[in-house]
Amino acid sequence: MVPLYPDRSYVFGRAPESTVVFPHDAVSRQHGRLSFREDHRWVYRDLNSRNGSFMGLRDGGEPGDERLHFQRMGPSHDWVLEVGDVVLLGNGKSRITLLAEVPQGLVAGPRAKQAASAVTVQLERAIDRCAHHHLPVFLRGDSGTGKTFIAREIHSRSGLDGSFVILNCGRLPQDAAALTSELLGHVKGAFTGAAFARVGKLYSANGGTLFLDEVEFLPGIAQDFLVDVLEGTGSFAPFGAPADFREPPPRFRLISASKVPLRQTGLRPDLAQRLAAGDFIILPTLEERREDIPHLVESFLHRLKVEQQYDAELTRDAIAFLQRADWPGQIRELESTVKTVVAREAAQHVLEGLERQRVIVTLEAVTSYLEQRELGFGGPLSSAMPRTTLPGVELPPSARKRPGDLTERDIREALAKHEGNKTRAAAELGVALNTLKARMKTFGIE
CATH class of the missing domain: 2.60.200.20 (Tumour Suppressor Smad4)
Structure with a gap:
């Protein structure tokens, strides 16, 4: 499903x-x-x-x-x-x-039922609270923390009959006619290329929820438009509608989200006050809820199995590694990493004629991908990349060397420190396991 x-x-x-x-x-x-x-x-x-x-x-x-x-x-x-x-x-x-509704318990990527961290328990309570009133809700959180998911959850649990409609404020047109078409729709033939009538985002959300994503980027002309809508003034006619158009104004639950506090958004004060006239949820970062990472990984794998037909699992040490990593891109970056390492390993299975076997993603596969990704971003420990360390392995930025600069002494000392464990030695040296093995072979290290 x-x-x-x-x-x-x-x-x-x-x-x-x-x-x-x-x-x-x-x-x-x-x-x-x-x-x-x-x-x-x-x-x-x-x-x-x-x-x-x-x-x-x-x-x-x-x-x-x-x-x-x-x-x-x-x-x-x-x-x-x-x-x-x-x-x-x-x-x-x-x-x-096509079904009218999704049967309970059969949704891809089910909602977490066993939240481990205290902040996630608080977040679940806040979602349930907001689902039981219809006041506006303002969500604040870093990019990738799941603001759209939380807004969708509030709508889903509220039992509203209408749809959940996302309005990406950073992509709204500045032209008045195009903005009217986007928000209120247009009639067939309203302009060249209007082959059929369009239902605007505001009417699409009628009886449901309108989610203003990235509200800090809402253009000035759209702010004026939205204030008129929220106050019930102005015209609600689709673009190109006749002068005698009469249609009740849309009514919807309003949820807005921003990466910055409301006072720093630069919105019109009267609009900001309307967005603040209800509940607030401050989304925790992934660093504040590391205990949830194993369950998040499990949810990502479940969705991959339902939608992509990947039957995969991560080894225990691979999950522990992800749990200790830094994720500047938050949940979105973690999910992207899990999807990619699974797809890479599944592709390798196909190449080796093993595609019908379950994909087991090892620590080596995870570290190898993250190292290549880090290099793709432009060098070691870029601020855009997660800093990944194994339990018991300290890796200050200055300790990393390029693979070609590793000496025999570097390798022997790392292996001795970790009692011959190549995976931990590779992590400390900042190289992929395959790279370490190649350098060992070069130096004749068994």
């Missing part, structure tokens, strides 16, 4: 980089894409797949090859889907079924 969010699109295919992977050979590498169109409808587009896509109704009950009773979906064309529709991929052995 994969929940569908209007702010995302979903690519289905056999390729590992697809949003949802179908491993059957009859499915093309990138078979089709599901997205939420401007007119508020889910549409599927076949991406020129080899064996085609076919649309029909759920539980058709027809015997034989179902494709004979389904409509072939031509490529390069949007096909509108409704609840109950089924899309067959290729020979029909793989399928997508």
